[in-house]
Amino acid sequence: MRARELGLTLARAAQAKELSNNELARRLAWSDSRVSRLFSGKRNVNTADLAAILAICGVKPPKREELLDLGRHALERGWWQEHGDRLPPELLTLSDYEDAANTIVCYETVLVPGLLQTVEYMSALMRQVPAIPGGELAARIEARLKRQLILDRLYPAKFVFFLDEYTLGRVGAGREIMSEQVHHLLRIAVRPHVEIRIIPNEVGFHAGQMPFQLMTFTELQPIVFIENETSVLFLERPDTIGGYRRTVARLDNVALDERRSREWLSALAAELGTPREEHDEHDAPLEKEFPHELS
Numbered sequence: 001m002r003a004r005e006l007g008l009t010l011a012r013a014a015q016a017k018e019l020s021n022n023e024l025a026r027r028l029a030w031s032d033s034r035v036s037r038l039f040s041g042k043r044n045v046n047t048a049d050l051a052a053i054l055a056i057c058g059v060k061p062p063k064r065e066e067l068l069d070l071g072r073h074a075l076e077r078g079w080w081q082e083h084g085d086r087l088p089p090e091l092l093t094l095s096d097y098e099d100a101a102n103t104i105v106c107y108e109t110v111l112v113p114g115l116l117q118t119v120e121y122m123s124a125l126m127r128q129v130p131a132i133p134g135g136e137l138a139a140r141i142e143a144r145l146k147r148q149l150i151l152d153r154l155y156p157a158k159f160v161f162f163l164d165e166y167t168l169g170r171v172g173a174g175r176e177i178m179s180e181q182v183h184h185l186l187r188i189a190v191r192p193h194v195e196i197r198i199i200p201n202e203v204g205f206h207a208g209q210m211p212f213q214l215m216t217f218t219e220l221q222p223i224v225f226i227e228n229e230t231s232v233l234f235l236e237r238p239d240t241i242g243g244y245r246r247t248v249a250r251l252d253n254v255a256l257d258e259r260r261s262r263e264w265l266s267a268l269a270a271e272l273g274t275p276r277e278e279h280d281e282h283d284a285p286l287e288k289e290f291p292h293e294l295s
Contacts, residue, residue, distance in 0.1 A: 003074040004041030004220070005093055009067060011039040013057035027056055041220075044074050094225060094232075095147050098157075101215040105248050107162040108211045110170070112181060114144050115151065116161060116188060116196075121181045124173040131229040151194070160195045162208065162251045168198075168268055179272035186265050189258070197255035198264045207250035214244050 014024055025035045028049070037043035045053070050071045054064050098104060098115075106113045112121060122144055126132050132140060150156065168185075171178050189196040199206065213225040224235040224244050235241070256264060 002070055003044060006045075006067065006070050006074055007039045007041040008093070008096055009070075010053060010057070013054070013059050014039075017057050019057065024053070024056065028052060045071055047071060093234075095143075095150075097215055097217075097223065097225075098147060098150050099153075100217055100220065101157045102218055103158045103160075103216045105160045105162070105214045106212075107208050107247075107251060108167050109164050109208065110167055111211075112163070112167055112185075113161055113213075115148055115159070116185060117144065117148075118177070118181050118184050119145070120177045121173050124177055129229055151188070151191070156193045158193055160197065160248075162197050162199060162248075162255055164199050164208070165201045168265075169201075171272075175272055179269065182265055182269045182272060186262065186269060189262050189265065195258055196261055196265070197252075197258065198261040199251065199255045200264070203254045206254045207247045212244060212247075214241070214248060 021032050021035045025032045034043065038045055047068060050068060054067060059067065106115065111125065119141060122141055126137055126140055168182060173181070185196055188194055210226065214222065215225065216222045221236055222241045224241060226233040226235070
């Protein structure tokens with residue numbers, strides 16, 4: 001992860017300076033293939049060479065020190081990053097990997113996944129997160145909307161979303177916003193490259209304990225992405241990835257299939273669209289419409 005991130009960042013820096021791989025290689029007295037392998041994360045670089053590249057690309061402190069430190073740890077597996085209350089640059093890293101992935105499996109316990117959120121839902125959610133400054137709200141929403149563009153690309157990845165029933169049964173965003181959110185999921189769920197699978201409460205405890213996103217690639221090794229309000233974690237150890245693959249297999253066994261998941265969503269959409277008495281606001285939305293025989 002660190003080597004690939006370093007390569008991506010250096011490639012962006014060279015592009016910003018309008019330096020081709022050939023020109024950068026000429027200035028470093030390298031071969032073109034050596035520069036290409038560095039940018040793709042397939043080649044490590046020593047501190048002296050990295051400092052030379054940063055100088056040629058005009059990268060200044062504090063970014064320079066950050067990248068030098070990244071280079072020193074480029075061969076370590078896994079990556080924990082804390083970003084506090086600032087807009088995390090890791091969003092750009094995540095978008096790069098989502099764009100390169102050929103399969104993306106996402107599991108969520110309490111929230112609609114970011115790739116599936118409507119603007120109204122994400123706005124209502126972000127306003128309640130103390131770690132997000134009010135002045136960054138618009139930028140965060142814009143960044144999330146840009147991430148969602150991968151669902152519309154010409155040759156999209158295969159997406160599988162496992163959602164615990166609670167993610168949609170709660171109406172914290174308000175019934176009107178949740179109604180539109182569920183209708184949005186129904187529109188997305190009919191796409192041939194997207195599976196939305198509901199895990200009903202009736203299954204009880206299961207393998208999914210914390211939200212995660214597992215991405216696989218054609219040329220790169222798989223990675224798992226985990227996020228909270230102030231930090232992100234990229235995992236890449238083979239044994240760790242194997243554990244998450246087994247978790248996905250177990251989620252597949254307990255989740256409703258695609259057809260029944262769409263039926264579940266349709267029932268919830270109908271329920272949310274029905275006016276309710278004030279004292280019913282927090283009732284379980286599928287108590288009548290979706291009895292236990294579907295579990």
